[in-house]
Amino acid sequence: MTTAAHxxxxxxxxAPYALSHLDALESEAVHIFREVAGEFERPVxxxxxxxxxxxxxxxxxxxxxxxxxxxxxxxxDTGHNFPEVLEYRDRTVEKHGLRLHVASxxxxxxxxxxxxxxxxxxxxxxxxxxxEAIQSLKFDAVFGGGRRDEEKARAKERVFSxxxxxxxxxxxxxxxxxxxxxxxxxxxxxxxxxxPLSNWTELDVWQYIAREGIELPEIYFAHExxxxxxxxxxxxxxxxxxxxxxxTPETRLIxxxxxxxxxxxxxxxxxxxxxDAVIAEIAVSRLTERGATRADDKMSEAAMEDxxxxxxx
Amino acid sequence: xxxxxxxxxxxxxxxxxxxxxxxxxxxxxxTLVGRLLHDSKSVLTDQMEAVEAVSAQRGQDAxxxxxxxxxxxxxxxxxxxxxxxxxxxxxxxxxxxLADTPGHVQYTRNMVxxxxxxxxxxxxxxxxxxxxxxxxxxxxxxxxxxxPHVVLAVNKMDLVGYQESVFAAIAEEFTAxxxxxxxxxxxxxxxxxxxxxxxxxxxANMDWYGGPTVLEHLETVPVSHDLTxxxxxxxxxxxxxxxxxxxxxxxxxxxxxxxxxxxxxxAVTVLPSGRTSVIEGIDALGxxxxxxxxxxxxxxxxxxxxxxxxGDLIAPSASAPATTQDxxxxxxxxxDQPLSVxxxxxLKHTTRTVKAIVKEIPSRLTLDDLSQHPNPGQLVANDIGRxxxxxxxxxxxDAYADSRRTGSFLLIDPADGTTLAAGMAGESFASKxxxxxxxxxEGWDF
Numbered sequence: 001m002t003t004a005a006h007x008x009x010x011x012x013x014x015a016p017y018a019l020s021h022l023d024a025l026e027s028e029a030v031h032i033f034r035e036v037a038g039e040f041e042r043p044v045x046x047x048x049x050x051x052x053x054x055x056x057x058x059x060x061x062x063x064x065x066x067x068x069x070x071x072x073x074x075x076x077d078t079g080h081n082f083p084e085v086l087e088y089r090d091r092t093v094e095k096h097g098l099r100l101h102v103a104s105x106x107x108x109x110x111x112x113x114x115x116x117x118x119x120x121x122x123x124x125x126x127x128x129x130x131x132e133a134i135q136s137l138k139f140d141a142v143f144g145g146g147r148r149d150e151e152k153a154r155a156k157e158r159v160f161s162x163x164x165x166x167x168x169x170x171x172x173x174x175x176x177x178x179x180x181x182x183x184x185x186x187x188x189x190x191x192x193x194x195x196p197l198s199n200w201t202e203l204d205v206w207q208y209i210a211r212e213g214i215e216l217p218e219i220y221f222a223h224e225x226x227x228x229x230x231x232x233x234x235x236x237x238x239x240x241x242x243x244x245x246x247x248t249p250e251t252r253l254i255x256x257x258x259x260x261x262x263x264x265x266x267x268x269x270x271x272x273x274x275x276d277a278v279i280a281e282i283a284v285s286r287l288t289e290r291g292a293t294r295a296d297d298k299m300s301e302a303a304m305e306d307x308x309x310x311x312x313x
Numbered sequence: 314x315x316x317x318x319x320x321x322x323x324x325x326x327x328x329x330x331x332x333x334x335x336x337x338x339x340x341x342x343x344t345l346v347g348r349l350l351h352d353s354k355s356v357l358t359d360q361m362e363a364v365e366a367v368s369a370q371r372g373q374d375a376x377x378x379x380x381x382x383x384x385x386x387x388x389x390x391x392x393x394x395x396x397x398x399x400x401x402x403x404x405x406x407x408x409x410x411l412a413d414t415p416g417h418v419q420y421t422r423n424m425v426x427x428x429x430x431x432x433x434x435x436x437x438x439x440x441x442x443x444x445x446x447x448x449x450x451x452x453x454x455x456x457x458x459x460x461p462h463v464v465l466a467v468n469k470m471d472l473v474g475y476q477e478s479v480f481a482a483i484a485e486e487f488t489a490x491x492x493x494x495x496x497x498x499x500x501x502x503x504x505x506x507x508x509x510x511x512x513x514x515x516x517a518n519m520d521w522y523g524g525p526t527v528l529e530h531l532e533t534v535p536v537s538h539d540l541t542x543x544x545x546x547x548x549x550x551x552x553x554x555x556x557x558x559x560x561x562x563x564x565x566x567x568x569x570x571x572x573x574x575x576x577x578x579x580a581v582t583v584l585p586s587g588r589t590s591v592i593e594g595i596d597a598l599g600x601x602x603x604x605x606x607x608x609x610x611x612x613x614x615x616x617x618x619x620x621x622x623x624g625d626l627i628a629p630s631a632s633a634p635a636t637t638q639d640x641x642x643x644x645x646x647x648x649d650q651p652l653s654v655x656x657x658x659x660l661k662h663t664t665r666t667v668k669a670i671v672k673e674i675p676s677r678l679t680l681d682d683l684s685q686h687p688n689p690g691q692l693v694a695n696d697i698g699r700x701x702x703x704x705x706x707x708x709x710x711d712a713y714a715d716s717r718r719t720g721s722f723l724l725i726d727p728a729d730g731t732t733l734a735a736g737m738a739g740e741s742f743a744s745k746x747x748x749x750x751x752x753x754x755e756g757w758d759f
Contacts, residue, residue, distance in 0.1 A: 017606045017607075019328075019608070019609065020327065025329070026598070026610075027569060027609050028610075031550070031569040034550040034567050034568070063598070063610070065598070066559070066560045067553045067560075067563075156398055176425070176647045176732060177426060178429040178647075178732075179430060179717065179721045180718070181721065183732045185659075185725060198399070201403075286358040287359050288359055
């Protein structure tokens with residue numbers, strides 16, 4: 001799967017036993033996966049088919065090889081996902097013989113337990129199906145691909161983040177996290193959110209994908225697509241809706257930096273069709289991943305913190 | 314395009330430096346962090362626009378760089394940093410993880426949190442005030458946590474006319490003090506975070522200073538690899554037994570090497586049982602290797618099929634640690650509920666969690682003047698003190714002075730899982746000062 005070369009130091013490093021920064025991040029993330037496997041009864045990996053969750057799964061596969069990954073997967077399906085991503089999700093689950101749970105926002109809407117928002121975005125609606133799935137399936141550790149570099153509220157997140165029986169995050173009552181000693185103690189009904197990629201940046205994720213030769217859904221690479229402009233975001237029409245009056249669809253060369261609900265995940269203009277080109281593009285980008293592509297984070301200055309408090313990732 | 318790709322392909326081979334900042338409320342820590350991020354081009358346009366928009370909305374003339382790091386509602390409302398924030402930035406030479414820790418006295422626990430994984434600490438002082446109590450506290454915490462490198466950033470040099478004599482006096486006082494505490498390496502740098510002197514770019518206002526800028530120093534300071542010079546320690550995290558048709562007999566012990574180097578063929582002892590075997594193979598995340606070192610996550614296979622489970626420690630037979638049930642340590646109390654003599658707790662050391670009882674609290678440190686208070690009976694939030702703990706099972710514990718990884722532990726409240734205290738085993742850095750403590754109340758003896 002990997003070459004021996006990256007495990008050994010290059011001559012430019014400052015000590016004979018130095019680890020490259022990617023090896024250090026990988027080693028730390030694997031340690032976190034194994035801690036959870038050792039201490040929890042029913043862990044689950046949140047898997048959306050996005051690059052961060054794909055990297056998480058890859059790390060989990062390496063952490064327990066040659067044994068299978070001792071976790072199931074959970075996807076919160078907004079009903080507005082990119083078809084290419086769902087296809088990737090199902091193919092990956094089958095390839096590794098994994099078990100996937102799907103919590104469906106559409107089911108909640110159909111049952112009258114959630115109401116469609118006037119703006120059509122379903123991202124905030126994910127919280128209830130997610131937290132109810134955690135409670136009903138009795139998961140005690142839930143892996144998320146959240147990174148601290150994504151957003152300023154996430155920069156405050158612990159690697160092991162205790163959630164109460166309502167899945168709430170209280171940033172003022174977090175456990176101090178010292179050395180590599182993670183405290184996963186929790187009462188019945190509570191669970192711990194675990195973020196193995198906390199210390200990774202978007203560029204680290206891409207460099208790691210390139211180094212490990214990990215396959216991604218095609219929408220991450222430049223392709224021509226019919227999109228329309230809304231609130232400064234290039235959106236793709238789909239079952240969720242499309243261009244309204246005054247919004248004109250046009251075909252552009254674009255790619256996606258994040259994968260999420262189609263109604264609020266914007267594309268970026270790009271001709272980066274290969275991993276190298278994407279890395280070069282990210283390295284010089286002057287916009288953050290979320291700033292460039294997520295409409296819901298712009299709702300208020302503390303949008304992420306508020307959603308996280310309620311149980312969102 | 315090609316050159317950029319090559320440049321960033323190279324980047325994946327660069328090293329990672331973890332560092333923490335500490336400073337009092339008005340020393341300009343946020344400005345320094347903001348300047349470091351801004352001048353190293355690590356603040357992206359949309360983040361800066363958000364900061365500018367909020368600053369303008371509040372009627373401020375200039376963008377408030379503290380908003381870049383203060384991510385919580387309560388922090389922004391109160392204008393203070395409550396919790397550690399982690400920031401990430403990179404230069405062509407190195408990648409950085411910055412633990413931006415609060416300076417308030419009541420948040421000592423957060424400073425300890427940030428310093429626990431740091432290779433370097435930046436202690437900020439205001440050139441007009443010099444070394445104050447808070448500065449000494451920061452130096453003490455850095456020394457206690459054994460952060461390998463300390464940078465004294467003498468800030469606001471623009472407000473003292475960029476005078477060399479002011480800087481030299483502060484640097485000398487701090488260096489003498491921190492050296493006494495056992496801080497191994499101290500680098501003093503005169504800066505103005507506001508004006509940008511010596512943060513990223515060398516200052517035109519201080520010709521007399523010939524040393525590195527803050528960023529240059531961060532880029533070139535050796536990352537601590539003394540981990541690999543120590544005896545090997547391998548706490549077993551998880552036993553991998555696929556029991557599949559392809560791997561019917563595979564039995565591997567998964568873990569992260571806490572210190573030292575492991576080699577195939579090496580004779581090892583498993584603690585606390587004391588059973589011995591030989592390393593048959595090392596699997597480094599999918600490939601077989603002959604040698605592995607800290608902090609790699611690997612899977613170790615042994616020649617003999619012996620009983621080993623999570624919490625055991627594998628070490629070279631030639632340099633295996635002793636085991637003990639009586640732990641003497643310095644702890645930083647991090648919870649709101651107190652820790653009292655007689656308390657029944659859980660002790661988490663590497664991958665092992667055992668029952669324990671607090672037998673004694675011989676002393677508590679007064680951070681203000683670094684004097685010690687004997688037999689306080691209990692420790693409360695942010696206290697630092699000596700404790701004696703008896704554990705229900707033997708632990709293979711090193712001195713924290715020898716290994717930050719195998720010498721550290723947590724005390725946990727068994728009732729609700731709260732992390733009570735961060736522990737550092739063995740004598741504290743100050744024990745050598747024991748004989749002089751009566752004469753000198755600033756001596757260390759806890």
